[in-house]
Amino acid sequence: MASEQLADASQKVLKQITSLYESGLNAGGDGKAAAGGIGLLSIANHPALGLGKEIRKPRKKMSVMIIGNHSAGKSSFINWYIGERVCKTGVAIETRGFIFCTSGRRRETLTGDATVRYFDHLADFAAFEGLLPNLFTEVSTSLERSFACVDFVDSPGLVDGDMKYPFPVEDSICWLADHVDLILVFLDPIGQATCRRVLGLVERLNQGSHVEKIHYFMSKADEVESESDRQRVLIQITQNLATRIRNSHAFNLPTFYLPHDDDLPCTIPNAIEDVCKTIDKTIDQTVQKNLRQLRADCDRVISRISEVEVTDAANREANTARTLRGLGLSVATLGALAALATLLAIRAAGALCEPGAPGGACASDAAQRLLLRDAWVEPAFAPLVAAALAAALLLAAAAKVVWRHAPVLSKREQRRLEEFREVARAVARANEALYEAYFSTIASREER
Ligand SMILES: Nc1nc2c(ncn2[C@@H]2O[C@H](COP(=O)(O)OP(=O)(O)OP(=O)(O)O)[C@@H](O)[C@H]2O)c(=O)[nH]1
Ligand SMILES: [Mg+2]
The missing domain is CATH 1.10.287 (Helix Hairpins)
Known part of the structure; x- marks a missing residue:
């Protein structure tokens, strides 16, 4: 199955999950999410249940942050993946802030304020001093590869020396690391792959709970002249990173470069498809994680309703005794x-x-x-x-x-709880159906 088809199937499931949180099921009860019904979120927020803080709607897309040294090809990779030049690229320090790249109905650029409103999980991100003027969103209509269900975060290139960032760059990258599903670290063979800032940041990220979501790649591999040069640079980067990363025994640094238009032969192995597969794998995991979360949230709502009913029955009994x-x-x-x-x-x-x-x-x-x-x-x-x-x-x-x-509880409130339970059960059934449909899509992909 092509990446676009997988993205299409994943995007549908991710959208339906969000819709089940927002508006529940349609009146026909055929398991399809529809606008206008009671969603799991409004049930969770009902004062009788008070689950507003515990139940949160998962995002409709998975997000990939790309970090690395300056000029490692981060923005170029995003442009290549999307098939549109949405990020500025070049040898100068091009990306000074964060650029969110997302698919949408029309091509547009959003500034910091609009970005924070567009991605509601970013509300606290704007608190970093100096960040807002350096925050943008590029909306593209492209549906290339799996872009329909991926948000990219292009980050400022890391350099040592006198470079002054207008906001705390390492802190803000670490903040975002908590909120993305995948972190791609690009290190290029001719630039400052092992500069102090890159190494320090990799070390910090490895101290957190992000280890599983970080993948390292040597980018712009076509810039090394021979296989022996590539091996030498690989060893150099690996040695520098080894002491800073957890699971260093499983450390892997595939090399890739962007396809050229010219016909110049290049003997360096190109793992660019592995980068795309890593993204597709994370989409799979995100879909499954969201399906699991929906199931757990349905169970949470159902058990909370039972708790409220048990407390109500106990209160009634206590009231009679009183x-x-x-x-x-x-x-x-x-x-x-x-x-x-x-x-x-x-x-x-x-x-x-x-x-x-x-x-x-x-x-x-x-x-x-x-x-x-x-x-x-x-x-x-x-x-x-x-x-x-x-x-x-x-x-x-x-x-x-x-x-x-x-x-x-009044009789009306008791009926309302009963109604909520029915909705949560129906959403759980819809979730099962989504699970099955999604897995049969994956199975048919693997058979091919
Ligand atoms: N040879 C080669 N050049 C590349 C490749 N990818 C990007 N470049 C070039 O490398 C330069 C830097 O690319 P960018 O995409 O701007 O790099 P960046 O990591 O976004 O840079 P900053 O935003 O400044 O950190 C540009 O001139 C690109 O054309 C590649 O795979 N091979
Ligand atoms: Mg850039």
């Missing part, structure tokens, strides 16, 4: 208030039967009975009233605390 306890305490409060009222009534009856009390109320039976009780209430009246009042107040306060209910 209601019963609250009711008990309220009844006890009423009891304490009744005791207080009784004490006050007894005291009032005693006052009515005082000698000389008006109306002869003491004559009534009820007052007489109360008066009898007053005989033993009277000595402890004040502490008893205080105790009854304190008990009523404490019980009322306790009832108020106990009766405080944990929030529970």
